[in-house]
């Protein structure tokens with residue numbers, strides 16, 4: 001079983017989000033980056049569990065600059081066997097998907113896992129684009145994944161419910177909560193990660209389908225209006241007359 | 247013209263009406279494409295929200311993103327669509343990126359507003375802590391609209407439904423079963439949400455949360471630790487690692503307001519916080535706050551809502 005896991009970085013949620021160059025560029029200064037939680041907790045850990053029961057290999061891939069080597073080492077410490085970095089700033093989802101697809105098309109992977117979305121740009125795009133470029137089936141927002149021989153059984157979240165789906169390998173799956181439990185890398189893993197292969201590959205050129213032209217931080221809320229705990233009729237009236245939500 | 251893909255096999259969701267209304271504001275020529283077995287009667291009401299006509303394919307079940315992408319792209323090409331639209335729901339998230347690749351058309355994923363004068367479209371980024379303006383550089387653009395971002399608007403009358411055929415390949419995925427919680431209001435679609443956290447002390451105390459939700463006609467949600475320890479089902483977990491929602495009203499009871507929780511709910515239009523601790527960080531993100539014990543406040547709030555309902559019906 002050869003599994004490829006797409007790993008991206010995202011700012012730690014407690015990071016201050018600000019922009020520079022006339023609000024055109026995200027200010028990375030002082031931002032602590034982590035492995036995108038969906039990629040780490042759900043996609044990577046499930047891939048490792050499958051490898052542990054079925055045998056095989058787990059490779060991780062990132063489109064990013066040398067700054068991302070730290071998060072790749074973290075993913076290697078959790079247990080991935082090898083890492084590939086496409087050496088480029090990920091411009092948009094299409095660019096990222098083209099880079100990963102270009103690598104994956106030679107790799108004969110049985111399974112390609114992505115996170116449900118990156119928590120910085122929240123696009124939920126890369127997995128779907130990747131599967132279209134590779135002409136593979138795609139199951140989005142999977143919360144459970146079992147592999148039986150050549151077929152997979154997957155659960156995915158639909159509006160207010162769960163679907164059970166069957167499909168054949170190879171395919172692409174985007175992973176959300178429920179797939180697996182978080183794993184904390186141990187000392188042995190961290191030591192081993194130092195010597196695991198991290199291959200750096202040059203990007204291919206692609207069209208720029210989208211660009212982020214400007215960022216804004218939403219204006220902060222007006223001060224909270226406090227209502228006395230004994231006066232719930234007043235709260236209901238405010239929600240009706242002032243906020244107009246009921 | 248604008249081609250709008252709508253999921254109808256699970257019923258026509260409010261987000262579908264929102265997407266058609268949005269499309270109508272972009273262009274008068276709106277064609278809806280769908281598949282599955284929804285009746286012409288059910289479908290034709292989409293005309294009221296702006297569709298000129300509705301194309302329905304009866305042979306595709308609408309669950310496989312690969313097959314859907316072939317169907318939608320082929321009609322986008324033959325109808326010369328300038329814009330292809332989706333709702334940013336579980337189907338849109340699977341199909342829109344595929345159509346983007348097939349048509350080599352830039353995708354604005356999770357749009358929250360109509361295009362600005364320069365053509366850029368707003369999306370939420372960094373878990374709602376910022377907004378980005380995204381510009382599409384290709385001749386054709388794809389937009390997936392975040393549910394609850396625009397109001398559905400009636401602008402027209404019922405429209406014609408036309409059956410379409412074609413070869414879009416076999417479905418690569420097979421749906422074996424669908425479990426839908428009975429009677430619940432789907433969280434991502436809900437306009438009103440009552441949510442509770444560890445302050446509720448234990449699962450046996452959720453009766454009053456459900457009581458308030460029922461009085462309001464709201465969906466229920468919870469903080470992550472509550473789902474993790476099994477007090478509540480996982481699909482109720484909102485926040486950075488759970489569902490992101492943006493209802494009109496979010497009532498947070500016994501939830502401290504950690505940044506990871508706020509990340510999933512700070513798009514809500516109005517936030518009410520009930521907490522014993524006046525220093526709880528959630529009050530900073532709230533519009534209305536009540537300092538008090540949930541066990542005392544919630545029954546009284548429920549009573550006030552029931553009284554309001556009785557007076558207003």
Ligand SMILES: Cc1cc2nc3c(=O)[nH]c(=O)nc-3n(C[C@H](O)[C@H](O)[C@H](O)COP(=O)(O)OP(=O)(O)OC[C@H]3O[C@@H](n4cnc5c(N)ncnc54)[C@H](O)[C@@H]3O)c2cc1C
Pocket residue numbers: 037442443444445446468469470471472483484485486487488499500501502503504505506507510520521522523526538539540541
């Ligand atoms: C990477 C990461 C991702 C995370 N993702 C999420 C996520 O998606 N969603 C999420 O929710 N959390 C998430 N968390 C956890 C988050 O940081 C908080 O720990 C969590 O939200 C706290 O839940 P809580 O408010 O229910 O509990 P607590 O923090 O224990 O707060 C309980 C609150 O209830 C109040 N209270 C107590 N008794 C009463 C009473 N009788 N009446 C009224 N109020 C009362 C207390 O004053 C307190 O404010 C994440 C954490 C990490 C590190």
Ligand SMILES: Nc1ncnc2c1ncn2[C@@H]1O[C@H](COP(=O)(O)O)[C@@H](O)[C@H]1O
Pocket residue numbers: 005006007008009036038039061062063064090093096113114115116117118121122123124125126127
């Ligand atoms: N720069 C990147 N390098 C590798 N994988 C990525 C990158 N960006 C996104 N992904 C993968 O695609 C998923 C969805 O990302 P997005 O489309 O940005 O929401 C993420 O959870 C990752 O698994």
